[in-house]
Amino acid sequence: MRAGPAAAAAVLTLVLIAAASLSHAQTAGDPVGSGDAEAGDLDFQTQCVMCHAPEGGGVGPSLTGVVGRKAGSAPGFAYSAALKASGVVWTDKTLNAWITDPQAFIPGAAMPFKLDDAKMRADIIAYLGTQK
Numbered sequence: 001m002r003a004g005p006a007a008a009a010a011v012l013t014l015v016l017i018a019a020a021s022l023s024h025a026q027t028a029g030d031p032v033g034s035g036d037a038e039a040g041d042l043d044f045q046t047q048c049v050m051c052h053a054p055e056g057g058g059v060g061p062s063l064t065g066v067v068g069r070k071a072g073s074a075p076g077f078a079y080s081a082a083l084k085a086s087g088v089v090w091t092d093k094t095l096n097a098w099i100t101d102p103q104a105f106i107p108g109a110a111m112p113f114k115l116d117d118a119k120m121r122a123d124i125i126a127y128l129g130t131q132k
């Protein structure tokens with residue numbers, strides 16, 4: 001029993017190591033956070049702007065200032081109840097999950113579009129970060 005505290009410390013260390021490698025594994029190979037905003041500008045014009053006009057009034061809400069914004073909070077846009085109630089805040093990570101598969105990320109959301117290309121997603125998200 002005298003080894004108790006040492007054993008507990010060893011277990012704690014292992015848990016910390018496991019947690020650190022898990023968070024690393026989640027970002028390994030994921031280009032989000034290292035996108036090219038200039039390429040993302042062009043991609044946004046071909047993939048998103050037809051629904052997301054910066055000045056509003058489109059099929060989707062304006063995405064100007066979307067990074068850091070609470071989901072479903074652009075004034076004057078009629079969001080789905082699911083998006084408004086989601087409690088999501090838009091960050092690089094939540095945007096990536098959303099654009100990958102909106103209905104998987106927020107069941108009941110109404111965006112009829114998905115983007116499979118991870119590099120394009122990362123670039124568009126980098127671009128959105130410049131649209132304050």
Ligand code: HEC
Binds near residue numbers: 099
């Ligand atoms: C065919 C039209 C369409 C396309 C194309 C489209 N969207 Fe959307 N988007 C929508 C609609 C509609 C909503 C509102 C969804 C809801 O209310 O559930 C939305 C919502 C969003 C939101 C949530 C905004 C907020 O204020 O909470 C983000 C972020 C978003 N879209 C990003 C994108 C990006 C980035 C692209 C391009 C890769 C894209 N969308 C392409 C229609 C579209």
